[in-house]
Amino acid sequence: MFYELAASTWGEEEKAAMADVIASGRYTMGEQVLAFEREFAGYFGMDHGIMVNSGSSANLVATAALAYKSDRPLQRGDEVIVPAISWATTYHPLQQYGLKLRFVDVDLETLNIDVAQLERALTPSTRMIVPVSILGNPAALDIIRDFADAHGLYVLEDNCESMDAELAGRKTGTFGDLNTFSFFFSHHISTMEGGMILTRDRELSDLCRSLRAHGWTRDLPADTALYQRKSSDHFEAYRFILPGYNVRPLELEAAVGRCQLAKLPGFTAARRRNLALFQELFAGDDRFIIQREHGKSSSFCFTVILNPKHSLDREKIFAALKEADIGFRIITGGCFLRHDVMKYYDYEVVGSIENAITAHELGFFVGNHPFDLTPQIVRLREVLDRF
Known part of the structure; x- marks a missing residue:
């Protein structure tokens, strides 16, 4: 891939x-x-x-x-x-x-x-x-x-x-x-x-x-x-x-x-370089909500949430990503309250969880790795732009 x-x-x-x-x-x-x-x-x-x-x-x-x-x-x-x-x-x-x-x-x-x-x-x-x-x-x-x-x-x-x-x-x-x-x-x-x-x-x-x-x-x-x-x-x-x-x-x-622990500082530095490029390419485009860095991220991956006000079709975007040979998946486990297993839980929801639902229904992530991903991140941006 x-x-x-x-x-x-x-x-x-x-x-x-x-x-x-x-x-x-x-x-x-x-x-x-x-x-x-x-x-x-x-x-x-x-x-x-x-x-x-x-x-x-x-x-x-x-x-x-x-x-x-x-x-x-x-x-x-x-x-x-x-x-x-x-x-x-x-x-x-x-x-x-x-x-x-x-x-x-x-x-x-x-x-x-x-x-x-x-x-x-x-x-x-x-x-x-x-x-x-x-x-x-x-x-x-x-x-x-x-x-x-x-x-x-x-x-x-x-x-x-x-x-x-x-x-x-x-x-x-x-x-x-x-x-x-x-x-x-x-x-x-x-x-x-x-x-x-x-x-x-x-x-x-x-x-x-x-x-x-x-x-x-x-x-x-x-x-x-x-x-x-x-x-x-x-x-x-x-x-x-x-x-x-x-x-x-x-x-x-x-x-x-x-x-691996001995390599971790170098891994993190490489991930952060990739993150900087991702942030640069997606900055200011309100069609996509990308994860705002709080503190210093170690950048596990790159999240993208389709801004609800633009009514973008996530399934068509997924098809475009598949055609471009780009892997993607749900953000972590998504909104956990949407899973069948909740029937076994004792729980309450505090107020609205509309943000978690938005991330669940309109979000996805692509990978980040501890080596240069410039070609991959650029293609991701191009595919989304073409769509």
């Missing part, structure tokens, strides 16, 4: 790292995972990193950790404020832990949660906010953090689409009590599958470590406060303290992740 939605970012270094792991004979979670966790947490200036097998699992384990916290744990029926646009596994763990979701509309230009609606969304039962920086563009995380602190709310920051983005000189994925990342094939770095949780809280870190591996004690530091050791080493070797999962990562994934 001339303009792919996703592209590999691997080189010979990643293949060599995998070969070294295979030669070692140790494939499951071990020293490579520990090293990657330390390096990744260090890159973001965080105290604790917990690697898991996907960004979706990162959201699941993070939600679970807050449900088993010793002080003020999340409980069934507690309410969580969420944006109307995100990927499915932003929401599923919240439903699976019995939480009630309060959906808030997005800003049509940034595609992130409309923080002007936070006060309206707040009730006496609200316990948490889950901000999502959509497709590389930072949400108003500083405002959300201040609002959460003022009202005693947890923040679970879903940063799976926005690794290496920045807001006011601070990396996204560092504003939450827990912060999640994804290393899926199309994301900013790729370990095949994989994810990470970052936190500054020691108890939450220990909870995540136990929950990712069966609720076991094996991976916990000796001085953890989660439990008291007993005298029998025979029993302690297989002691379970939480109803956990098996979402452990592989050594292969972590070894690749270490290579």
